[in-house]
Amino acid sequence: DNRLRTGSGLCQMYSQKQCSVMISRWESKNSKAFERVVYSRPDFKWLAPHLPLSMLHPDGIWIMDGEDKGGGINDRHWVMPREVMDDMLTSWDRLIDGSAAYWVSASRTVFLSTEAWFQMLLVARSLWQRVRRIPVAAFLLCDNPHDRR
Numbered sequence: 001d002n003r004l005r006t007g008s009g010l011c012q013m014y015s016q017k018q019c020s021v022m023i024s025r026w027e028s029k030n031s032k033a034f035e036r037v038v039y040s041r042p043d044f045k046w047l048a049p050h051l052p053l054s055m056l057h058p059d060g061i062w063i064m065d066g067e068d069k070g071g072g073i074n075d076r077h078w079v080m081p082r083e084v085m086d087d088m089l090t091s092w093d094r095l096i097d098g099s100a101a102y103w104v105s106a107s108r109t110v111f112l113s114t115e116a117w118f119q120m121l122l123v124a125r126s127l128w129q130r131v132r133r134i135p136v137a138a139f140l141l142c143d144n145p146h147d148r149r
Contacts, residue, residue: 061081
C-alpha cells in the first residue's frame with residue numbers, strides 16, 4: 001500500500017511519550033493530578049464540539065468509533081482515566097525495554113499497524129474491558145498519500 005508512511009507509528013509513539021512526560025512534570029510541579037487525559041491527533045478537523053466529559057463514565061477508555069484499521073483499534077483520539085495514561089501513552093518505553101518485541105512475536109502478527117499495536121497493548125495491560133466508544137465527530141484534515149521523501 002503506497003499510502004503507508006514508514007516510521008509514522010514510531011513518531012506517534014514518541015510524541016505520546018513526550019505528552020506523558022509533560023503531563024507528569026506539570027502534575028509534579030503543581031502538586032495536582034489530572035483526573036483524565038485526552039489524547040488527540042493535532043491534524044483533526046472537528047465537525048462538532050467534543051462530548052462533555054460529564055457524559056463519559058470516568059472509568060472508561062473512550063475511543064472514537066470506526067477507523068479500526070490494520071486489525072486493531074482506532075488510535076486517533078482517546079479519553080482516558082489518568083491512572084491508565086502510563087500504559088496508553090508510553091508505547092515508546094515498550095519499544096526501548098523490549099516488551100513490545102515480546103508481545104508482537106507472541107501474537108504472530110505479520111503486519112503491525114499502530115491500531116493493531118494499541119489493541120495488543122490494551123489486551124496485554126488488561127485494559128480492553130474498559131474500552132468504550134464515542135461517535136466520530138472529526139476527520140483527518142490532511143492525509144497526503146504521496147511519497148513524502
